[in-house]
Amino acid sequence: xxxxxxxxTLVSIIGAAVVYASGGHLVGTSSLLLAGFGAAIGVCxxxxxxxxxxxxxxxxxxxxxxxxxxELEAATKAKSRFVAxxxxxxxxxxxxxxxxxxxxQDERLAPLADRQREHLGIIRASGEHLLTLIDEALDMARVExxxxxxxxxxxxxxxxxxxxxxxxxxxxxxKTIRVDVDPRPLGTVRLDPARLRQVIxxxxxxxxxxxxxxxxxxxxxxxxxxxxxxxxxxxxxxxHPADHHRVFEEFVQLPSRNRTGSGLGLAVTKxxxxxQGGEVGVRSRPGQGxxxxxxxxxxxxxxxARSAPELQMPERQPVQRPRRATPSPRPxxxxxxx
Numbered sequence: 001x002x003x004x005x006x007x008x009t010l011v012s013i014i015g016a017a018v019v020y021a022s023g024g025h026l027v028g029t030s031s032l033l034l035a036g037f038g039a040a041i042g043v044c045x046x047x048x049x050x051x052x053x054x055x056x057x058x059x060x061x062x063x064x065x066x067x068x069x070x071e072l073e074a075a076t077k078a079k080s081r082f083v084a085x086x087x088x089x090x091x092x093x094x095x096x097x098x099x100x101x102x103x104x105q106d107e108r109l110a111p112l113a114d115r116q117r118e119h120l121g122i123i124r125a126s127g128e129h130l131l132t133l134i135d136e137a138l139d140m141a142r143v144e145x146x147x148x149x150x151x152x153x154x155x156x157x158x159x160x161x162x163x164x165x166x167x168x169x170x171x172x173x174x175k176t177i178r179v180d181v182d183p184r185p186l187g188t189v190r191l192d193p194a195r196l197r198q199v200i201x202x203x204x205x206x207x208x209x210x211x212x213x214x215x216x217x218x219x220x221x222x223x224x225x226x227x228x229x230x231x232x233x234x235x236x237x238x239x240h241p242a243d244h245h246r247v248f249e250e251f252v253q254l255p256s257r258n259r260t261g262s263g264l265g266l267a268v269t270k271x272x273x274x275x276q277g278g279e280v281g282v283r284s285r286p287g288q289g290x291x292x293x294x295x296x297x298x299x300x301x302x303x304x305a306r307s308a309p310e311l312q313m314p315e316r317q318p319v320q321r322p323r324r325a326t327p328s329p330r331p332x333x334x335x336x337x338x
Contacts (some may be wrong), residue, residue: 035086080141098127143271150276154301155193157186157228161219164200170210180218189228189298195272196296202269203232203292211236228298229317233291239284247282
């Protein structure tokens, strides 16, 4: 029987009960009250029955969703462990390949011809690119598995930014890109220097990649109310506003003339910043360059106040009192005997 049929049957039963209780005709105040009471009960039942059925259906759906969430969580952990183990196993032999390529390219093992040196350069560059992809996948697996360990230390953000610009100087020089670093000292703050370096390097390498030859990239740093703002601006191609929310997603590569990479760099940066309680952002328009930002908790390290110099009281010298003169013994006169 359908729900509508059940409701009609219920109404008929309630109406019959009311007529029977009133003796076949509704007469007097008591009969009217009884009829109204019966109608109210019928309306309440009509409302309660669908609500009970809906509640039972929602309960079954919630149980199914909880089971599905547990399955997805287990699958995510298994994927993260697999990627971490695979990345580790690939990283070790790849480091050996890159190391021997460097030795041979520098002619530490034997002299090389120009063509051989060129081929070794290709091997080395390809190995370093593959190593970067493996590191990004490994970082993604660590963050998703919750294995990000933060080691806050007292650091100077400006010095770290300058070191990052120096490490990528060769990459920028290959495209004649100028990299400027905000020289203003911010003082000493407390945060994880390795994670700050990783955020700046990811932003900086991304800016150099998508900036045309002869462009400019700038690293800006500000500190407000216990939070560090890192901004990396470039004069590159820019990003359409509709794609701003997609640039930090995994394996997303926007239409561009340069499609190298795995699309994990910005996604890893977002996860690392969020793991520290920060947030990321982007400001960009096509043809006007881009500015990627990251807010990181970074409390200022208070410089210990110099205590007032302690007054050195001169040691109290004992007072030397003049010694009393020792009285000379009285002369004893010796009487001469006659």
